[in-house]
Amino acid sequence: MTLNVNKGIYGEKAGVSKAALAIILVVIIVAAGVGIFFTLGPGAGPEQPKVVKIGVLQALTGGAARYGQVVRDVINFIVEEEGYDTIKSMNAKIELVWADTQGKPEIARAEAERLITQEKVHVLFGTVLSSTTLTAAEVAERYGIPFVNEASSSPKLTRLDRKWFFRVGPHDELFIKDMFVFLKEAQQETGTTVKTMVIVFVNDLFGSTARDAIVKFNDDPEIGGYEVLDIIAYPPDITDASDIALRLKSLDPDIIFMASHVSDAILIQRAMIANNVKPRVQMVVDAGHTSPEFIETIGKDANYIISREVFSLDLNKPKSQEVAKKFRERYGYDLDGVGARAYDAFHTLLAALEKAASTDPEKIREALANIYIPPEQLINAWDGVQFIPHGEFDGGQNKLAKGIIVQFFDDRYYLVWPKELAVRPYVFPAPSS
Amino acid sequence: MVEPSILAQALINGLLLGGIYSLVSVGLTLIYGVMDIVNFAHGAFMMLSMYLTFWLFVLFGVHPLISLPIAFIVFFAAGMAVQRTIIQRALEGPMAAQMLVTFGLLLIIENSALFSWSALVRTISVDYSNLTFFLGSISISAPRLIAFIAAIIASLLLHLFLTKTDLGLAIRATAQNREAARLAGINIKFIYSIAFGLGLGLVAIAGNLVATFYYITPSAGTPFLLAAFVVAVLGGLGNYVGALFGGLIIGIVESMAGTFLLPAIRQLVYLAVFYIILVTKPEGLLGKTFERKA
Numbered sequence: 001m002t003l004n005v006n007k008g009i010y011g012e013k014a015g016v017s018k019a020a021l022a023i024i025l026v027v028i029i030v031a032a033g034v035g036i037f038f039t040l041g042p043g044a045g046p047e048q049p050k051v052v053k054i055g056v057l058q059a060l061t062g063g064a065a066r067y068g069q070v071v072r073d074v075i076n077f078i079v080e081e082e083g084y085d086t087i088k089s090m091n092a093k094i095e096l097v098w099a100d101t102q103g104k105p106e107i108a109r110a111e112a113e114r115l116i117t118q119e120k121v122h123v124l125f126g127t128v129l130s131s132t133t134l135t136a137a138e139v140a141e142r143y144g145i146p147f148v149n150e151a152s153s154s155p156k157l158t159r160l161d162r163k164w165f166f167r168v169g170p171h172d173e174l175f176i177k178d179m180f181v182f183l184k185e186a187q188q189e190t191g192t193t194v195k196t197m198v199i200v201f202v203n204d205l206f207g208s209t210a211r212d213a214i215v216k217f218n219d220d221p222e223i224g225g226y227e228v229l230d231i232i233a234y235p236p237d238i239t240d241a242s243d244i245a246l247r248l249k250s251l252d253p254d255i256i257f258m259a260s261h262v263s264d265a266i267l268i269q270r271a272m273i274a275n276n277v278k279p280r281v282q283m284v285v286d287a288g289h290t291s292p293e294f295i296e297t298i299g300k301d302a303n304y305i306i307s308r309e310v311f312s313l314d315l316n317k318p319k320s321q322e323v324a325k326k327f328r329e330r331y332g333y334d335l336d337g338v339g340a341r342a343y344d345a346f347h348t349l350l351a352a353l354e355k356a357a358s359t360d361p362e363k364i365r366e367a368l369a370n371i372y373i374p375p376e377q378l379i380n381a382w383d384g385v386q387f388i389p390h391g392e393f394d395g396g397q398n399k400l401a402k403g404i405i406v407q408f409f410d411d412r413y414y415l416v417w418p419k420e421l422a423v424r425p426y427v428f429p430a431p432s433s
Numbered sequence: 434m435v436e437p438s439i440l441a442q443a444l445i446n447g448l449l450l451g452g453i454y455s456l457v458s459v460g461l462t463l464i465y466g467v468m469d470i471v472n473f474a475h476g477a478f479m480m481l482s483m484y485l486t487f488w489l490f491v492l493f494g495v496h497p498l499i500s501l502p503i504a505f506i507v508f509f510a511a512g513m514a515v516q517r518t519i520i521q522r523a524l525e526g527p528m529a530a531q532m533l534v535t536f537g538l539l540l541i542i543e544n545s546a547l548f549s550w551s552a553l554v555r556t557i558s559v560d561y562s563n564l565t566f567f568l569g570s571i572s573i574s575a576p577r578l579i580a581f582i583a584a585i586i587a588s589l590l591l592h593l594f595l596t597k598t599d600l601g602l603a604i605r606a607t608a609q610n611r612e613a614a615r616l617a618g619i620n621i622k623f624i625y626s627i628a629f630g631l632g633l634g635l636v637a638i639a640g641n642l643v644a645t646f647y648y649i650t651p652s653a654g655t656p657f658l659l660a661a662f663v664v665a666v667l668g669g670l671g672n673y674v675g676a677l678f679g680g681l682i683i684g685i686v687e688s689m690a691g692t693f694l695l696p697a698i699r700q701l702v703y704l705a706v707f708y709i710i711l712v713t714k715p716e717g718l719l720g721k722t723f724e725r726k727a
Contacts, residue, residue: 060547060552061543061544061547061552061651061652062552062652063650063652065547065551065552065650065651065652066552066553066554066650068552069551069552069553203697232695232696232697233695233696233697234691234696234697234699235697235699235700237655237656238656238696238699238700239450239647239656239657239660240446240450240687240688240691241696242442242443242446242447242450242688242691242692243443243446243687243688243690243691243692243696243699244691244696246439246442246443246446246692247692247696249439249442250436250439262554262648263554263648263650263653266554266556266648267647267648270562270563270574270646271574273563273565274563274565274572274573274574274577275442275446275565275572275574276565276567276572291554293553293554293555293556293648296556296558297556297558297648298563299558301563333553
């Protein structure tokens with residue numbers, strides 16, 4: 001039977017068309033049904049993506065590129081060597097999207113924006129330098145994308161009430177307070193007195209926040225009170241550091257307190273040697289002074305330098321020893337403080353993604369906010385990872401992170417403080433010859 | 434009150450630094466004087482020379498002072514090749530191409546270096562890297578002194594070459610008046626490639642010398658390029674004698690500013706000098722040696 005519409009000379013044909021139309025309709029409905037089944041079927045819905053995109057912001061070029069390189073090696077180590085390439089709770093592969101900040105705040109901001117709006121990353125990780133973390137995290141805050149930071153040490157970063165920002169490593173105030181406590185203890189134990197201080201710092205966010213923290217704790221009558229003879233700032237890309245060495249020579253302070261990156265730390269130390277500057281106490285805010293390059297270049301002339309640290313090859317933890325050994329085998333250099341923080345921070349992020357079981361930013365944020373990682377799962381000497389709730393002072397800061405103090409002897413830094421972790425006694429002040 | 438020993442020390446430090454600035458600038462200004470092209474990739478070539486010195490030292494144990502002539506020869510040849518294959522073509526193109534070609538080279542070289550050798554900071558430690566001589570209370574860093582002496586010798590040899598040889602005369606003639614030089618039978622393209630080769634050879638010597646006390650990264654040449662521009666403008670772009678003295682002056686200005694004002698503004702001070710010269714005496718303190726007639 002055919003429908004009796006438009007019947008005429010094409011009447012018969014019109015009848016056939018209706019039948020064909022019906023078949024096509026059935027086919028379309030069946031195809032759509034099958035399509036919907038597979039689209040919405042188990043393991044493939046919008047809540048169950050095939051990939052988790054992690055945007056990694058690092059300085060891959062420019063003066064700070066060495067840090068970016070270390071973090072890149074650490075992340076590749078975790079994904080390739082340790083095999084953490086999947087978030088099991090989502091059955092999703094990890095996709096790393098790298099972006100180069102060039103160590104410049106304005107580029108970090110633009111790259112964060114690109115990663116979020118164009119690459120559609122689900123979470124951001126980075127950037128070591130405090131100045132670039134500051135601007136990149138501002139973008140993450142605006143778009144509501146979780147941002148996990150490994151090693152930026154400016155306290156300011158967790159004082160801006162940013163609810164999407166999480167810092168796994170300790171910040172300068174935690175570190176520097178420890179250094180002042182150490183200075184006081186060392187004087188009491190050795191019966192020596194040090195009175196005067198010169199602060200030398202690289203004039204960027206890292207250096208200036210370190211300086212602020214040094215000044216702040218020096219003003220604390222309990223642990224500070226040293227006479228600051230001069231505060232010397234210098235630009236990040238210097239060709240010569242003889243002038244700094246000369247000022248140090250003429251001021252002749254008891255304590256030189258320094259915050260430098262790798263290349264400038266090497267340049268300044270070499271200038272100090274060339275200008276015969278021999279500090280009684282040289283305290284450094286890790287970074288450049290504890291890098292393998294500094295150690296290799298300066299060698300024994302770095303003897304007795306005292307640094308804050310987060311990580312030491314001396315840490316008597318099986319996990320630290322194992323990771324450090326494998327890392328050295330793969331990359332040919334030792335894991336340092338930046339690398340160790342990146343290691344624990346990236347694992348914290350992976351654990352949060354596992355817990356969130358979703359790429360929904362709010363769920364990832366919630367997972368991070370509620371995470372607890374026990375100390376035995378970390379390679380740093382921290383009491384664990386647990387963030388201070390947002391809204392409170394220092395919200396987003398890992399409250400269980402802390403520093404250690406190391407001193408250079410002959411070939412490397414040894415853990416000297418706190419005493420319960422020390423592997424050898426400290427020397428304070430440095431011998432005069 | 435400024436202590437005389439600190440003042441003398443700051444002067445010596447500035448002079449030693451200035452020697453290196455001179456050598457970098459002499460190459461830059463020679464290329465500009467002859468070819469009228471600003472080589473933005475000058476610092477990048479200096480960095481390549483640092484790496485050449487580094488790898489020869491690390492892989493084959495070649496002492497930096499032995500690799501110094503090697504660096505000169507390699508970069509002289511490379512400079513001739515780059516001039517013939519890349520720069521010459523751009524010189525025949527529009528103005529924008531001439532301006533951008535060396536900038537493009539800089540980006541390619543720096544990024545290739547980054548890709549090949551990563552951003553890890555490398556240094557060379559030779560027996561005298563941390564050695565210091567004392568003249569009374571004044572200390573002199575051995576590697577810096579060696580670099581200074583070598584830089585001055587290299588600059589003097591360049592001067593002798595340009596003033597006492599036929600080829601040097603041809604280079605100066607080309608810089609002075611390209612058309613007249615061509616009419617006199619001078620092969621301009623050949624002179625260009627010699628000048629570019631010499632410029633790179635000189636900056637390669639600078640790279641080799643600083644490698645013993647400076648750090649080596651893919652961007653290590655950039656701060657020297659900045660200083661070299663200032664020096665070249667100070668001495669008069671194209672004036673290699675001016676660049677020699679300009680380097681010493683900037684080195685001393687930088688050292689004094691850092692020691693007696695603030696290390697944070699040492700670059701600011703010489704950049705201020707740069708702008709004052711640009712505005713008040715754009716031809717530089719000594720002007721151009723090669724008065725261009727056409």
